[in-house]
Amino acid sequence: MIRKLIFTLFTALAFSAGGRERASYFEPEVIRSTMKRVNAYAVEHPWREYDRDWIRATLYTGVMEAYHATEDPAYLKQAEVWAEKHHYSLGHEHSGFNRMFCTMTWLELYLLQPDPKKIENIEAGLQEEKPFKPEIGRIWYGHEPHQNDAGWVYADSLYAAPAFAMLFQATGNRHYLDLLHDAFWNITDKIYDSEDDLYYRDPHYIGKKSAYGEKVLWARGNGWVFAGLARLLKYLPKEDPYYGRYVELYKKMAASLAERQGDDGFWRANLADDWHYRMPESSSTAFFTAGFAWGVRVGILDAATYLPVVIRGWDALNSAVHPDGFMGWIQPVDAAPRPSHPKSTQEYGVGLFLYAGAQVYQLVKEGIITPEVVNAGLPEQSRLLPPAAFTDAFIPANHPAAKQMNAFLAHQSREEIKPLGYKREDYLEVIAGQVKVMHTFQNEEGRIIDPVDHMERYYSTPCYAHSVAALAASGYPVRDEIIESGMKALDVALGDMASDSGMGHSDFYTWPMVLAVELFDGVASEERKTEWRRKLGEIDHTKYHFYRKPVDPLDHRGFYKIYNGHFAINWNLVHTAGEWARTRHGFGDPWYVDYCLTMQLKNFSKYGMYNEGGIRWPMTFLRGIT
Structure with missing residues (x-):
């Protein structure tokens, strides 16, 4: 049962709602209301008050996409207020393309309602003699402080490429298109991997490998390019000689990206290695969902092939939105997975969510996404094990026990494993036999006393309560005396936990106790059940032996340090399962559960095995707890 709890915990991170609720994510009014809620949270909780650089500018590209899709004047007003506040000026950054991010909103506002003041500061700023002044034939688009260095070109910059196509639309000056093509394809020549049809973030990552020996192809880095291409193609004239080349690149990236989407709809931080960091990543997922949705809507991408990708992506993104509009699973500011x-x-993740929502909304309104398409495309559940786990060669060559394990496997029968034929009743008989024996060692308080050490050991008492409760709930013929002994064991175990005791193994107490409370529901008195709930609520999760205080959510460097270090052993994972079970009854701290599960992800191998505290010997016993 604990194995089921732990598996359910991890899948719950990506699947927080039932099928009917998830299907509602694709209803027009639900899409609009979710977009408003996410946007409102970002506006009410700004990362800093005054900003027009790339972070906030990316938010506003989403605000404008939301306006174009919904025609809600509130989005337009929000963008206009921001533009007026900054006088339609270039960004503060010293990276050539980065300072263009905010200009995309100014230019979209201009194209909606032309006014010279909306573009005059842009054009004047681009003429200033600075290292990052755009010029054909010269590198001006490196990342500061290396603006003129070919070794510092970077994929993120290409999200601002549409600004030059917009400038052409606003002015008719083809020089802006020449600047666009020269910069875009020079950057692409330096960091595009034609083998995978994806981009390295910058030249420094070419040749680098993940812990599993795979390339490092940053998901968000590719998101900047892919979603940027969709916006670029929207404004680039179809008769432009480079238009077809951009479309070809866009299609190649689409095919490569679709293959790398997770079963749960999310993409992971490294597109070349899902296991580099196993958790979902929302900003890249929003980028890709938006990019795919736009391509399907305008007919560049095949709907039959890519609509399921869009549906899984939007479903996943909704699971990352908290009830108050807070959006999680967004990788912090960085340049790598x-x-x-x-x-x-x-904030940039919020903008990308709005961008994706705007595109999905239009697909729904135009009848391209229908309830039938949604139901066919929604993922049922993420697999516990990846395909690699079902192949013969699943022992990494560098595993310390590789030689022994491969020798063992070589002597195993290749015949299909056949069921033993045991029935539910057979397993209940085993449990009943254990209960019969353990009952003889129960003292008057209800504790199970070890017959050798003559003391209560480990977590025998709560597990005894759980075993009796399982028999009682199953309909197995069990005497009232035994049922009472199980409830008595639960009484004392809950009392120990409520008073911060637990025989030194409190981490292992909670999950069997919660299950026992649930299973005894049909036989316990209301008075007793009320007392159990009271004691469940009094458990202090900070008293667990392997309690780990969550890092401040905004302290991403502290988070990285803890995640990449030694977090905790299996005790933490087991009590986290218990805490998740408590949250189902209105107790516990869901954030603590999410935090510990996230930190424990790195301890699971590609084959679903838990590696104790970073030690590379798989803990098979943890997977076998029942």
Whole structure:
């Protein structure tokens, strides 16, 4: 049962709602209301008050996409207020493309309602003699402080490429298109991997490998390019000589990205290695969902092939939105794959969610996404094990026990494993036999006393309560005396936990106690059940032996340090399962559960095995707890 609890915990991170609720994510009014809620939270909780650089500018690209899709004047007003506040000026950054991010909103506002003041500061700023002044044939688009260095070109910059196509639309000056093509394809020549049809974040990552020996192809880095291409193609004239080349690149990336989407709809931080960081990543998922949705809507991408990708992506993104509109699982500011958690967020992720929502909304309104398409595309559940777990060669060559394990496997029968034929009743008989023996060692308080050490050991008492409760709930013929002994064991175990005791193994107490409370529901008195609930609520999760205080959600460097270090052993994972069970009864701290599960992800191998505290010997016993 604990194995089921732990598995359910991890899948719950991506699947927080039932099928009917998830299907509602694709109803027009639900999409609009969710977008408003996410946007409102970001506006009410700004990462800083005054900003027009790339982080906030990315938020506003989503605000404008939301306006174009819904025609809600509130989005337009929000963008206009921000633009007026900053006088339609270039960004403060010294990276050539980065300072163009905010101009995309100014230019979209201009194209909606032309006014010279909306573009004059942009054009004047681009003429200033600075290292990052755009010029054809010269590198001006490196990341500061290396603006003129070919070794510092970077994928993120290409999200601002549409600004030059917009400038052409606003002015008719083809020089802006020449600047666009020169910069875009020079950057692409330096960091595009034609083997995978994806981008390295910058030249420094070419040749680098993940812990599993795979390439490092940053998901968000590719998101900047892919979603940027969709916006670029929207404004680039179809008769432009480079238009077809951009479309070809966009289609190649689409095919590559679709293959890398997780079963749960999310993409992971490293597109070349899902296990580099195993948790979902929302910002790249929003980028890709938006990019795919736009391509399907305008007919560049095949609907039959890519609509399921969009549906899984939007479903996943909704699971990352908290009830108050807070959006989690967003990798913090960085330049490479890093971990994220349910409370890691940033404004650019919100903008990308709005961008994705706007595109999905239009697909629904135009009848391209229908309830039938949604039901066919929604994922049922993420697999516990990846395909690699079902192949013969599943022992990494560098595993310390590889030689012994492969020798063992070589002597095993290749015949299909056949069921033993045991029935439910057979397993109940085993449990009943254990209960019969353990009952003889129960003292008057209800504790199970070890017959050798003559003392209560480990977590025998709560597990005895759980075993009796399982028999009682199953309909197995069990004497009232035994049922009472099980409830008495639960009384004393809950009392120990409520008073911060637990025989030194409190981490292992909670999950069997919660299950026992649930299973005894049909036989216990109301008075007793009320007392059990009271004691469940009094458990202090900070008193567990392997309690780990969550890092501040905004302290992403502290989070990285803890995640990449030694977090905790299996005791923490087991009590986390118990805490999750308590949250189902209105107790416990869901954030603590999410935090610990996120931190424990790195301890699971590709084959679903838990590696104790970073030690590479798999703990098979943890998977066998019942």
